[in-house]
């Protein structure tokens with residue numbers, strides 16, 4: 001096995017195929033409305049990350065109903081994860097957050113996944129989600145955008161937080177029986193291979209449960225689109241992305257589940273996406289590179305638990 005695959009993980013856990021149902025709610029982001037910043041992350045477009053979601057004008061219940069009807073029939077599945085995907089889903093007045101979660105509770109929803117920023121998770125959210133987990137027997141996962149552990153890069157892409165907030169959020173979430181998912185972009189223009197390796201090491205050291213790996217895409221009308229057009233940033237080659245991703249996996253703990261190897265975005269919304277290739281072709285190239293070079297997830301994860309004293313034990 002080259003890496004720990006998410007769909008196989010879900011199949012094993014729930015004894016059948018489980019699909020995530022994206023839900024788009026009318027939330028904003030503190031990095032856009034002025035709480036943390038006004039312009040957002042330099043790569044983030046107006047629609048956030050929710051290219052696959054229905055309109056946020058549709059109620060949570062109706063989005064779930066429509067998508068479950070469609071996906072359930074298409075894949076013959078009967079268990080789903082309600083996935084609050086877009087923007088910062090904890091950046092809401094608390095009663096609205098509670099109501100959003102309550103609306104997602106259905107018998108066929110086995111888990112709830114909440115995507116947010118590391119600086120937007122509070123103990124109160126976590127205590128509430130823990131009560132939901134206990135009362136309704138739903139698995140809870142929290143998805144945190146990290147992108148890179150290089151805090152200078154985080155400043156350059158205007159994340160509005162650095163590594164410290166991510167570590168704080170992980171330490172808080174860890175107190176509960178929740179899964180933690182980290183999002184990373186492995187080909188950020190300011191990062192090199194050392195940053196990629198350090199990102200894998202820190203994610204492993206923190207005991208994150210799953211990782212979603214993205215390639216960088218340049219969304220139209222973003223600050224990064226301007227930088228790209230003006231030649232201020234350069235994007236590497238697909239070979240570089242393949243090598244970075246394979247190396248990232250090699251340094252990552254074998255216990256971490258890989259939810260995605262390549263990002264996806266509609267062509268019409270982007271100036272650059274996946275090196276002009278389909279995501280599955282890049283995925284195949286990553287797998288081939290790993291096979292050709294004798295790599296698999298965790299092969300270089302030998303740095304935890306007091307490596308230097310191992311010879312004495």
Ligand code: SF4
Pocket residue numbers: 029030031032039040041044045048049086087088117145159
């Ligand atoms: S934190 Fe997320 S939603 Fe907010 S600006 Fe950055 S990428 Fe966009």
